[in-house]
Amino acid sequence: MKISDEMFYGLLLAIGAFLFSMLLTPFYTHFAYKHKFWKKQKKETVTGDALPIMTKLHAHKFKRPFPTMAGLVGLIAIPVVTGFFNLDRGQTWLVLAAYVAGGAIGMLDDIINVFGSGKGAAGLRGPVKFVLITAVGIALGWFFAEKIGWTTLMVPYVGRIDIGVVGMISLFAFAVVATANSVNITDGLDGLSGGLSMLAYGAFGMIAMLQGQYLLFGFCMTVVGWLLSYIWFNVPPARFMMGDTGSFALGAGLGVVAVMTNSFLLLPVIGLLFVIETGSSLIQIISKKLFHRKVFISAPLHHHLEAKGWGEAKIVMRFWIIGGVLAILGIFLAVTGGVI
Numbered sequence: 001m002k003i004s005d006e007m008f009y010g011l012l013l014a015i016g017a018f019l020f021s022m023l024l025t026p027f028y029t030h031f032a033y034k035h036k037f038w039k040k041q042k043k044e045t046v047t048g049d050a051l052p053i054m055t056k057l058h059a060h061k062f063k064r065p066f067p068t069m070a071g072l073v074g075l076i077a078i079p080v081v082t083g084f085f086n087l088d089r090g091q092t093w094l095v096l097a098a099y100v101a102g103g104a105i106g107m108l109d110d111i112i113n114v115f116g117s118g119k120g121a122a123g124l125r126g127p128v129k130f131v132l133i134t135a136v137g138i139a140l141g142w143f144f145a146e147k148i149g150w151t152t153l154m155v156p157y158v159g160r161i162d163i164g165v166v167g168m169i170s171l172f173a174f175a176v177v178a179t180a181n182s183v184n185i186t187d188g189l190d191g192l193s194g195g196l197s198m199l200a201y202g203a204f205g206m207i208a209m210l211q212g213q214y215l216l217f218g219f220c221m222t223v224v225g226w227l228l229s230y231i232w233f234n235v236p237p238a239r240f241m242m243g244d245t246g247s248f249a250l251g252a253g254l255g256v257v258a259v260m261t262n263s264f265l266l267l268p269v270i271g272l273l274f275v276i277e278t279g280s281s282l283i284q285i286i287s288k289k290l291f292h293r294k295v296f297i298s299a300p301l302h303h304h305l306e307a308k309g310w311g312e313a314k315i316v317m318r319f320w321i322i323g324g325v326l327a328i329l330g331i332f333l334a335v336t337g338g339v340i
Contacts, residue, residue, distance in 0.1 A: 006214040010205070010221040013086060017225030021077045025070075025233060032067035032240060037114050039068035039241060069110045070234070071246020074226040075103040081222050090148070091215040094140055095256045099223075101136040102180050102252025105129060106244030113243075123244070133180050134173055136252065141172025144259070154262040156337025175255035175264055182274035183251030185281055189302050190238035191231050192316050196273055196323045197250045198227040203270045203327035204257045210340040216260060223253065236313050263330075263339045270330035273323055277301055 031037075082096050109123040116123070124132075145151055145168040152160040153171065163171065187193035205220025230246070233239045242250075258267040268275050277300040284299035297307035305315050334340050 006209065006217065009214070010209065010218045013081060013218045014221040014225035014228075016085070017077055017081045017222045018229050020081060021073050021226045021229035022232070024073045024077060025229065028070060028073050029067070029239065032069065033065065036065070037067040037069050037110075039066050039113065039243070066238075067240045068114065068243035069107065069245050070230065070240040071103060071106065071110075071242040071244075071249055074223075074230065074242075074246055075100065075107070075249060077226050077229075078222055081225075082219060086215055086218045086222065088215045091213055091260070092219045094144060094148075095216065095219055095253050095260060098136065098140055098176060098256040099249045099253035101140075102133065102176070103245050103249030105132045105136070106184070106246065106248030109248075110243040110245050130177070130181075133177050133248065133252065137173030137176030137255075138169060140176065140256065141169035144172055145169050152262070153264065154339055155265060156263075156333055156339055159338065160262075171264065172256075172259055175259050175267070176252050177255075178278075179255035179258070179267070179271065179274070180248045180251030182271065182278045183254065184244060184247040185300055186274055186277045186302070187242060187247040188300065189306075189312050189316055190236040190241075191234045192302060192319060193247055193250070194227050194231050194234055194242065195316065195320045196271075197254065198224050198231070199320070199323040199327045200254055200270050200274075201227070201250075201257070203330045204254070204261055204263065206331050207261045207263055207266075207334045207340065208257070210335065211261060213261065216257065220257060223250070236316070261334075261339070263334055266330045266333055266339065269333060270326055272326050273319055280304065 079096060079100060082092055086092055087096070105124075109129060113123040145165045151162055151164055151168045153163050153168075154160050183193050183197060186196060201220045201223045205217045205224070208214075208220060209217035227250075230242060234241070254271070255267070258264045258270075280296055280301040281299045283295050287293060287295045296304040298304055302315050302319070306312065
């Protein structure tokens, strides 16, 4: 089979982002250790309850300096590679804007966590982050619906449904908010969210390529290139963690890619583990509030499995395998369901 020029260009973007990120990472590492970007261990839930189980499970990580905000590397590498080699108003401007805006919100949260003191050192308050990321989703959704003129939702095996400008803005905002928070919640073990995000971007990138959106495919491959570099250093024992800087950027960008490939309804399939992780946290909160009991030993699900005795590497590897199967399934549904 002959590799097309578009596929080859996407490969070059991935390799370029990988090499550029590998070059930047030592500078970030030096800067992070010099200025003590130490991640403060989370000891309270969003509801204010203590976290004795998770604190005990992850105590070993915080016995050594453990910098966060490694998402800064991706926040530099991806805009640079895209800006110089793959910037296009119709296919990559919007997703790049979502990626950068999500990363900026996450970076603000990380800065407060690293350099803050007292009770506020946990980072931005949940409602503040929610308002900020929602504003990003609404603003970009308005541009998508009004300026680009895209107001249809593709339902696999059914067809396109016109949901109007307001409907598309709402859908767009929901995609950005839900995916950004889901990837952030999943970022709790070394390499977990990075690997799952890489598989998800790879799947949506393949869908974009099959649709003829070659520049959007190139953007997804650029993200994959950075994530390969990140995982190189983040597999257990991790040298650093991406922090909210990386997870919010990845999640916001992924939500936009799903909408732009008209495969939003495939997002819960390809990103099913993100949904399960978020759902387990939500179930835990609701159960504790209403019934004053826990469903899971610790939430989200990966912490529950840790508490059950699963090793960190075992959880991450098995989640990656499941994520790979879901990515293949998502591409299959896109091809057979009329998305492509």
